[in-house]
Amino acid sequence: VILITDANVAGLHGDRVAESLRSGGSSVELVVVPAGEASKSTQEVDRLWQAMLAAGADRKTTVVALGGGVVGDLAGFAAASFARGIPFVQIPTTLLAQVDSSVGGKVGINLPGAKNMVGAFWQPHYVLIDIDVLQTLPDRDYRCGLAExxxxGVILDADFFAFLEDHIGAINRREPVALGRIIARSCQLKADVVLADERETSGLRAILNYGHTFGHALEAITGYGSWLHGEAIAVGMLCASRLAESLGRVDSDITKRQEKLLKNLGLPTQLPQVDLDAMIQAMQFDKKMDQGNLRFILPDRMGAVSSVGDVPVEHVRAAMVSTSGRSG
Structure with a gap:
């Protein structure tokens, strides 16, 4: 077993998981990567390949990813590409990874100007979710998971959105019963979509990227890591919802409900004072691009979204302006 984790998680859970695997009869090579989005790089995956080679890994070796989304994406890509693909297990330790990146089989790394641009579809053999690890998660990281x-709720389940609105206190206090409910429902909703469109051939899986066209652009132009993924997605969802408003697709109540819920969960709701031209330029790397046209996932009503193309760039800009609170 190659156990891959980051510098933060190694100190909290690394030895315990390694011992658990050894007690089951596995030999374990622990590999620690630097914490943070910057580790999703060609340099870091090359270091993993070399470590796997040095440890004698072969096609019977299993890669175990212990950590958040960065570790899962990086370790998963190393597993997908080493020896043309070896088994892979996810043990996600952040809420974001538990409800999103550990489910669905997308793995990959970033290029300097484009997030997740090099990667593969590589399904984990299983995903082990232990909600107790969330009690050690820093507050900012916990809130990032809540954005996903x-x-x-917005894209698939209006009743689930209402459940979140009604249980803000329990969610903010990380009460185990509430956590169990929201994690199980999130995983089920995502798994249903992935099952229907695993490799993004029908376009259905693209709905999971609600808020991500704006959010990924914000992450890219501010330098990966200054805005955490969930923070960028929170603001990105509001940009997308305002874009839908400006196109006459939804009324403002949908945006207001999202804004209020995100704010109550401690997430940012304003786009920072960034260069909007740079944001629009960064969107050109979006993987939903269709023959040079940007496509956005936009709400139709609470619990339902559509993929929309041919959106005038002035509407995109106006949605960002109104989400940043500036006058133009």
């Missing part, structure tokens, strides 16, 4: 939870 809110997203599932």
């Amino acid at each position: 939870v809110v997203k599932y």
